[in-house]
Amino acid sequence: MKLNLVHKIFIVLVILCFIVFYSCVQKKHQEAIYFPPLPEMTPGLANPEVCNQQNHELKEIRRLLSKRKFKAALKIAGTIVESPCSVGNYLTSVELIGDVFKARKEHINAFYFYEEVLKYDISDSKTQTLIKKMVEATSHMRTQKIVSLTPRTNKPNISGLFLFQSGLAKIEAGKEADAIFLLNEFVEKFSQHKDREHAQSLIKQIKEKNDFKKTKIGVLLPLSGYYKIIGHGVLEALKLALKEFNDTHKSKEFYFCVEDTAADSSKAVKAVKKLEKEKVSCIIGPMVNVGSAAAESNKRGIPMIIMSQKSGVTQAGKYVLRNFMTPAMQIRAGISYFVEEYGFTRFSILYPNEKYGISFKDSFSDIVSHYNAKLVSMVSFEPSQTDFFHQINQFIKGYQKIDENGEYVDMNDDETKEKNRIYRAKIDFDVLFIPDTAAKISMIAPQLKYHGIDVALMGTNLWNSKKLLKTKDYVQAAVFPDGFYLGSESKRVTSFVSSYFEVTGNFPGYTESIAYDTAMMFMDALSSPRVRSRQDVITYLQSNMFKKGVTCPTSFDMTGEPVKFLELFQVVGDDIKLIRSCNN
Numbered sequence: 001m002k003l004n005l006v007h008k009i010f011i012v013l014v015i016l017c018f019i020v021f022y023s024c025v026q027k028k029h030q031e032a033i034y035f036p037p038l039p040e041m042t043p044g045l046a047n048p049e050v051c052n053q054q055n056h057e058l059k060e061i062r063r064l065l066s067k068r069k070f071k072a073a074l075k076i077a078g079t080i081v082e083s084p085c086s087v088g089n090y091l092t093s094v095e096l097i098g099d100v101f102k103a104r105k106e107h108i109n110a111f112y113f114y115e116e117v118l119k120y121d122i123s124d125s126k127t128q129t130l131i132k133k134m135v136e137a138t139s140h141m142r143t144q145k146i147v148s149l150t151p152r153t154n155k156p157n158i159s160g161l162f163l164f165q166s167g168l169a170k171i172e173a174g175k176e177a178d179a180i181f182l183l184n185e186f187v188e189k190f191s192q193h194k195d196r197e198h199a200q201s202l203i204k205q206i207k208e209k210n211d212f213k214k215t216k217i218g219v220l221l222p223l224s225g226y227y228k229i230i231g232h233g234v235l236e237a238l239k240l241a242l243k244e245f246n247d248t249h250k251s252k253e254f255y256f257c258v259e260d261t262a263a264d265s266s267k268a269v270k271a272v273k274k275l276e277k278e279k280v281s282c283i284i285g286p287m288v289n290v291g292s293a294a295a296e297s298n299k300r301g302i303p304m305i306i307m308s309q310k311s312g313v314t315q316a317g318k319y320v321l322r323n324f325m326t327p328a329m330q331i332r333a334g335i336s337y338f339v340e341e342y343g344f345t346r347f348s349i350l351y352p353n354e355k356y357g358i359s360f361k362d363s364f365s366d367i368v369s370h371y372n373a374k375l376v377s378m379v380s381f382e383p384s385q386t387d388f389f390h391q392i393n394q395f396i397k398g399y400q401k402i403d404e405n406g407e408y409v410d411m412n413d414d415e416t417k418e419k420n421r422i423y424r425a426k427i428d429f430d431v432l433f434i435p436d437t438a439a440k441i442s443m444i445a446p447q448l449k450y451h452g453i454d455v456a457l458m459g460t461n462l463w464n465s466k467k468l469l470k471t472k473d474y475v476q477a478a479v480f481p482d483g484f485y486l487g488s489e490s491k492r493v494t495s496f497v498s499s500y501f502e503v504t505g506n507f508p509g510y511t512e513s514i515a516y517d518t519a520m521m522f523m524d525a526l527s528s529p530r531v532r533s534r535q536d537v538i539t540y541l542q543s544n545m546f547k548k549g550v551t552c553p554t555s556f557d558m559t560g561e562p563v564k565f566l567e568l569f570q571v572v573g574d575d576i577k578l579i580r581s582c583n584n
Contacts, residue, residue, distance in 0.1 A: 047085065050085045051085040051086060051089070054080050054084070054085050054089050055089075057076050057079075057080060058080070058089065058092055058093070058096070060076060061073045061076050061077050061093075061096050062096070064076070065096065065099060065100060065103065068103065070100050070103065070104055073096070073100050074097060074100055077093045077094075077096050077097045077100070078093075078097070080093040081093045081094060081097070087120065091117050091120055091122065094113050094116050094117050095113065095114065095117050095130070097113050098110045098111075098112075098113030098114045098117075098133065099133075101113060102133065102136070102137050107137040107138060107140070107141070110133070110137045111134055111137045111138060111149060114130045114133050114134045114137070115134070115151045115152070117130055118130055118151055118155070118158055119154075127158060127161070131158070131161050131162050131165050132165065134151070134162055135162065135165045135166050135169050136169075138166065139166075139169055139173070143170075143178045143181045143182055146163075146166050146182060147163070147182070147185050150162055150163055150189075156190060156192075156193070157193060157194075159190070160186055160189070160190035160193040160195070161193075161195070163182055163183075163185055163186040163189070163190070164183070164186050164193070164195045164198075164199055166182050167179045167180075167182035167183040167186060167199065167202070168202075170182060171202065171206070174318060174535045174538070174539070175535075176206050176209075176210065176533055176535050177532070177533065179202070179206060180203055180206055180207070183199045183202055183203050184203065186199050187199050187200055187203070209300070209301040209534065210301075210532075210533040210534055210535075211279060212279045212280065212281045212534060213279045213280070213281060214252075214281050214526045214531070215252055215253060215254045215255060215281070215526070216254075216255060216257060216278060216279065216280045216281060217254060217255070217256050217257070217280060217281060217282055217283070217284060217519070217522055217523070217526075218256075218257050218259070218271075218272075218275035218278070218280035218282065218283040218284070218302070219235070219238060219256045219257065219258045219259065219283070219284045219285055220259050220261050220268055220271050220272070220275075220283060220284070220285035220286040220293060221234055221235055221258065221259075221260065221261065221285050221286065221287065222260070222261050222262055222263040222286070222287060222288055223235065223258075223260040223261075223262070224260055224262045225262040225263050225264070226263060227263045227287070227288055230287070230511060231260075231287070233504065233506070233508075233511070233512050234287070234307075234511060234512055234515040235258065236500065236503055236504050236512070237500060237508060237512040237513070237515045237516040237519075238256065238284065238515050238516065238519045239256075239503075240496065240499050240500060240503070240516060241515075241516045241517075241519035241520050241523070242254060242255070242256060242519060242523075244520075245519075245520060245523045249523075249527060252526075252527055254523050254526070257275055257278050257280055259271035259274065259275065261285070261286050261288070261289075261293070263287075263288040263289055264289065265289040265290075265291065265292040265293065266292070268286050268289065268290070268292060268293035268296075269292050269293055269296045271293070272293050272296040272297050272300065272302070273296065273300075275302070276300050276302060280302065281303070281522075281526055281534065281537065282302060282303040282304065282305070282522050282526070282534070282537055283297055283302055283303070283304040283305075284304075284305055284307075284515070284518050284519060284522065285304075285305075285306065285307060286306065286307075286308070287306075287307045287308055287511075288308070290306050290308045290310055290313050291310070291312075291313065291316070294306060294313055294314075294316035294317075294320045295316045295317070297316075297319060297320060298316045298317030298318070298319040298320050299317075301319055301534055301535070302319060302534060303319050303321070303522075303534055303537045303538050303541075304319060304320050304321070305321045305322070305323050305518050305521070305522065306320065306321070306322050306323075306324070307322075307323060307324045307511065307514055307515060307518065308322070308324055309324050309325060309326050309327065311326075311327075311359065314559055314560030314561055315559075318538060318560070319534070319538060320560055321538070321541060321542075321556050321560040321561075321562075322560060322561055322562055323514055323517065323518045323521070323554065323562050324514060324562070325461060325481075325482075325483045325510065325514075325566065326363075326561070326562075327359050327360045327363040327364075327435075327460075328363045328366075328367060329481075329562070329564070329566060330360075330460050330461060330480075330481045330566060331360065331363055331364050331367050331368075331433075332367060333481040333565065333566040333568060333580075334433065334458045334459075334479060334480070334481060334568075335347070335367065335368060335371050335373060335458075336371060337479055337568055337580065338430070338431050338456065338458065338479070339371045339372070339373055342430070342456070344373075344430035344431050344456065345371075345372065345373040345374065345430065346373070346374060346376050346428065346429040346430045346431070347364070347368055347373060347374070347375055347376065347429060347430070347431045347432075347433060347458075348375070348376045348377045348378070348379070348395060348427075348429040348431070348432050348433070349361055349364055349375065349377070349378045349379070349432075349433045349434075349435075350379050350380075350381065350388075350391060350395075350432060350433070350434045350444070351378070351379075351380055351381075351433075351434070351435050351436070352380070352381060352382070352383045352435070352436050352440070353380040353381065353382055353383070354383050356435065356436075357380070357435050357436065360433075360435035360460065361378060361380075361435070364433060365378075376428055376429040377394070377395065377428075377429065379391045379394050379395065386443055387447075388443075388444055388447050389447070389451070392447060392448060392451045392453065393451070395425075395427050395429075395432075395453060396425045396426065396427065396451065396452075396453070397425075397426045397427060397428055398410060398411065398425075398426040399411045399423050399424070399425055399426055399452065400423060400424050400425075400426050401423045402423075408424060410426065411423065423452060424452045424453075424454055425451060425452035425453045425454075427453060427455060429455065430455065430456060431455065431456045431457070431458050432448075432453075432455045432456070432457055432458065433458045433459070434457065434458070434459055435459070435460050435462075436459075436460075436462065437462045437463075437465075437467075438462060438463050438464075438465035438467040438468040439465075439467050441457075441459065441463060441468060441471075441475065441478075442467060442468065442470050442471040442475075445457065445471055445474035445475045445478075446471055446474045448474070449474050456477065456478075456479070457475060457477075457478035457479070458478070458479055458480065459478060459479070459480035460480060460481070461480065461481060461482040461483065461510065463478070463480040463569075464480060464482045464569060464576065468571065468576065469571070469574065469575070469576070472571060472573075472574060475571045476571055476572070476573075477570060477571065477572070478570065478571045479568060479569070479570050479579070480568070480569055481566040481567065481568050481569070482510060482566065482567055482569060483510045483513070483514065483551050483552065483564075483566055483567070484508075484509065484510040484513040484514070484550065484551050484567075485567050485578055485581070486507055486508075486509075487578070488550075488581075490550075492548065492549070492550055493550045496508065496513070496516060496550045500512065510551075513549075513550045513551050514551055516549070516550055517546070517549035517550060517551050517554065520546070520548065520549060521541060521546050521549075521554070522537070524546065524548075525537050525540040525541055525544075528540055541556050542555075542556045542557070542558060542560075551564070552564045552565050552566060552567065552582035553565075553582060564582075565582050566582070567580060567581055567582055568580035
């Protein structure tokens with residue numbers, strides 16, 4: 001038995017050695033490429049029939065490359081390189097071999113083949129194409145390696161162009177420190193290059209953009225005007241986060257630069273410009289009329305986390321994130337619950353014909369099919385309505401009565417519901433989604449019951465109100481999501497709620513809690529030694545899950561949208577109960 005174990009260990013070691021040896025050989029192979037020299041163009045090689053045949057073969061190489069048949073493509077290309085009928089065919093074949101290596105992710109090999117083509121007299125457009133391919137082939141490499149690969153040609157303009165374009169690619173990828181390194185190398189080594197002044201200007205812009213104070217955070221809130229009460233409530237939540245973080249992180253003391261937007265987009269834009277002059281590291285807000293401020297912040301390269309559900313705000317650019325509950329987030333939480341818990345797959349919507357209702361209706365239509373469920377019908381009503389008979393009647397497909405076995409059966413056409421005291425409306429869906437306020441639901445739900453509709457109800461966070469319980473008998477088992485649970489037993493939540501109430505005399509809601517978490521996220525990111533630039537702030541936030549908040553754990557996807565679960569609530573008896581927690 002011992003001998004067998006020794007044998008097994010020996011075999012494993014041999015295999016490991018072979019793998020290491022093979023990897024070294026492969027690496028060496030990539031760094032030692034042989035290029036068949038361009039042969040002398042003889043009449044035999046330049047024969048029209050040979051050229052015609054090779055032109056067909058070049059097309060075949062491209063076809064094989066598109067089909068990822070690399071071995072066959074290399075074989076044909078190698079034959080042409082050995083005996084080309086023209087300089088053009090030779091260079092095209094060499095470039096195609098580079099394309100094959102690039103597709104196989106053998107980037108060093110690809111680079112060398114592209115470099116070989118650059119040694120010849122080619123057009124400016126072809127030079128640009130090859131430089132682009134070389135930049136792509138080296139994009140994953142360290143900057144020092146890229147510099148060492150700078151094309152070794154007798155054309156300094158081309159060598160400089162490679163470094164310059166590599167720097168531009170790093171800017172595009174958001175790797176500004178790498179961009180500065182490459183552009184500095186370019187400026188120092190190619191003093192006569194036509195792009196030198198452009199490179200110097202870019203270096204200056206990047207340095208100015210990243211000349212910021214890590215501990216200074218900008219805040220944009222509506223502290224006057226229609227939304228001033230909400231704005232001041234959010235500001236108090238931010239102050240609590242600031243005090244708590246500073247008390248527990250003595251090495252750094254953060255502070256806010258607060259600007260009043262008055263919910264005005266032009267004032268918000270001016271405030272962003274002012275905060276840039278203050279050299280803030282990032283901006284929290286705004287909350288209302290956010291689009292113009294988001295575009296301005298992104299233009300100036302200042303990370304911004306917006307607290308708004310307005311659609312499309314993160315499309316302003318890579319420096320703009322959102323930390324707020326969206327319609328899509330709420331809808332996913334509700335649909336997934338009914339599908340997973342009850343197997344319900346048929347949904348209908350009764351929505352107000354205004355901005356809020358339409359946005360939820362549209363989002364629901366986009367999402368429902370992702371859960372192998374379907375949207376059966378959509379019916380709208382006017383926001384001022386109080387009688388919903390017309391809308392409710394559109395859901396009814398007939399009536400059913402209870403038979404002698406206690407089961408519901410369809411009523412005959414000549415029967416009337418007055419003769420059958422126990423009846424219900426016949427409908428073709430399992431869940432009715434109503435994106436409106438708790439007060440409106442208190443009007444709609446009794447009318448649904450009156451007209452015989454007995455169906456599961458699904459709502460939005462606007463249902464999370466004691467007003468919903470005024471008609472509790474008609475909304476039993478109704479389910480809706482929210483992003484903050486005031487009654488949580490979490491130590492972080494109870495401490496936040498207590499502190500906020502002590503300062504303001506009010507309990508915090510979702511908006512105040514999300515503001516608190518947003519401030520904590522930024523301060524956590526800015527405290528990391530890995531964060532040295534504003535771009536690093538964004539990279540940090542999109543690479544980490546923030547779990548130490550008073551709302552559910554949050555991360556951000558590459559579009560800047562939040563990725564988080566919501567808690568679910570249900571009307572049970574005389575109360576609203578938490579039925580699905582994120583355990584924050």
